[in-house]
Amino acid sequence: MTVWSAIFRHFHEPGRARDLAQMAASVVNLTRTALINAETSRRTDLLIDLAALEGIRIYPSEPTDEILPLPETRPMQLLTREIKNQLGEHTRLAARWKTLDGFWISFRLDPEDPDDFWVRLPAERLESSGTADWLGWVFAAFSVSLLGAFLIVSRISTPLRSLADAAKMVGRGRTPPPLPENGPQEFAIVSRAFNQMAGDLARNEAERAVILAGVSHDLRTPLARLRLGIEMSGSPDEDIVPMIADIEEMDRIIGQFLDFGRGEPHTPTEPIDLAALVTDVAEPYRLRGVDLNIDTPVRLTVSARALPLRRAIANLIDNAIRYAPDTPIDVRVHADRAEAHVEVLDRGPGIPPDQIDRLRQPFTRLEAARSDTKGAGLGLAIIDRVMRSHDGRLELLEREGGGLRAVLSLPLRKQRARMRAVANAQDKQ
CATH class of the missing domain: 3.30.450.300 (Sensor histidine kinase RisS, periplasmic domain)
Structure with a gap:
């Protein structure tokens, strides 16, 4: 103006x-x-x-x-x-x-x-x-034009924003609520097509879940019979142990396929004690004789989904055991003002920095850096997906003195805001 x-x-x-x-x-x-x-x-x-x-x-x-x-x-x-x-x-x-x-x-x-x-x-x-009056009328007309433009843009931007939010949900593997199919004809056509696409994807996801459940049952049942037969065959231990290890590896790979095929979890987050969760995940490894050092605070509450987070931490520990055998593994839990962190540190060969992003992709392995060729290359992809579903991140860093430092970071802001809201509500009561 x-x-x-x-x-x-x-x-x-x-x-x-x-x-x-x-x-x-x-x-x-x-x-x-x-x-x-x-x-x-x-x-x-x-x-x-x-x-x-x-x-x-x-x-x-x-x-x-x-x-x-x-x-x-x-x-x-x-x-x-x-x-x-x-x-x-x-x-x-x-x-x-x-x-x-x-x-x-x-x-x-x-x-x-x-x-x-x-x-x-x-x-x-x-x-x-007359100049001041004329300018006043011009300013009034300009203000009315701006108001009209704002109303028009709002009418256009609202369905576009809803469409963008729904598209982001589909990109995360979730099923968005149906978009309204009213309004201007162009938006109604796009919303109708998007709702049909989202419905088709949801049906495909349901069918895939059924197929995965069937695959899990059809493959793991004969594997269990095969393991039982090997254990009862009476063969020497030096023959039985490698075969049982191969069967366990096959079962673990099937579990990774199932975890990856499930996509992002749909259950809501809830407050959990991250320190207790990490200790609970690490304890079975210590009972198996793994040299595992745990350093956690007394209590650290975060907003998360317990089961996917347990799988992510267990996958990191399994990777450390596989690629750095017979060496101590450190698991640390700590927090700063904005995030809670879970670190798993090993003394293995590590990962070159230029290969880290590639290893986040499914079915990708770095056999030159890590000599063990077992696995399907899904572990890091599953962990990365779990962290993204929590608005967190997975970092793969070089450890000082050699090895890998894998860090899971979870935001604390939402959890702290929720806890303050609960405390304020209690104070008002």
């Missing part, structure tokens, strides 16, 4: 200066004509009448007159140029004559006459008439 007003003034001022100059020249010319044609004895009465009736005052010019020039502004410069064009270059203009402020113009009764007179024009004749 400010820029528009400046542009308006720039183009409006020349026309306004011409109009004011024409008015001032007309007043001066009429005054000159009246003085020339009036009888000498009546000139004093004429000057009194002009001052009383029209607000026009006329004084003779003297060499000792003290005058104040007009301000050096663009409107005044335009007005001065236009008045001199109409009255002559000998015309002078002033903002003050002696001690009287006003708009003063000099004139001569005759172009050849060296004597000048000063005429003082009323200030109201130079004021811009």
Whole structure:
């Protein structure tokens, strides 16, 4: 609006200066004509009448007159140029004559006459008439236009925002609520197509869950029979142990396929004690004789889904055991102001920094850096998905002195806000 007003003034001022100059020249010319044609004895009465009736005052010019020039502004410069064009270059203009402020113009009764007179024009004749009102109406129209544009944009942006939110839910593997299919025809068509797509994806997801459940049953049942048969075969332990280890690896791979195929969990988060959860996950490994060092606080509450988080921590410990056997493994839990962290540190070969992002993809392994070729390459992909579903992250960093430092980070802000809200509600009660 400010820029528009400046542009308006720039183009409006020349026309306004011409109009004011024409008015001032007309007043001066009429005054000159009246003085020339009036009888000498009546000139004093004429000057009194002009001052009383029209607000026009006329004084003779003297060499000792003290005058104040007009301000050096663009409107005044335009007005001065236009008045001199109409009255002559000998015309002078002033903002003050002696001690009287006003708009003063000099004139001569005759172009050849060296004597000048000063005429003082009323200030109201130079004021811009109608410009302020016109600008007010323009501003009002502009405000109404902005309001209308805001309403139109809101009507368009609301369904677009709903569509974007629903698309994000589909991208996370969730089923969004149906979008309203009313409103403008274009939005109704898009919403209808999106609802159909989301429904098809939900049905495909349900069918995949059924298939995965069947695969789990059909594969794990014969594996269990095979393991039982091997254990009861009476073969030497050096033959049985590797076969049982292979069967357990196959069962673990099937479990990873099932975990990856389930997608992101749909259950809501709930407050859990992260320190107790990590201790509970790590304890069976210690009972199996794994050299596992646990460092946790007494209590650390986060908002999470317990079962997927347990799987993520267990996968990290399994990776550390697989790729750094017979070396101590450290598990640490700590928190800063914004996040809670679970760290699993090993002394294995580590992961080159330029390969970390690639290893987050499913079915990807780094066999050159980690010599064990077992597994389906789904562990890190599952962990990364679990952390993203918690608005957290998985970091794979180099450990000082060699090895890998895997860090799971969970946000604490939402949990703390929820706890404060509960505490405030209790205080009010």
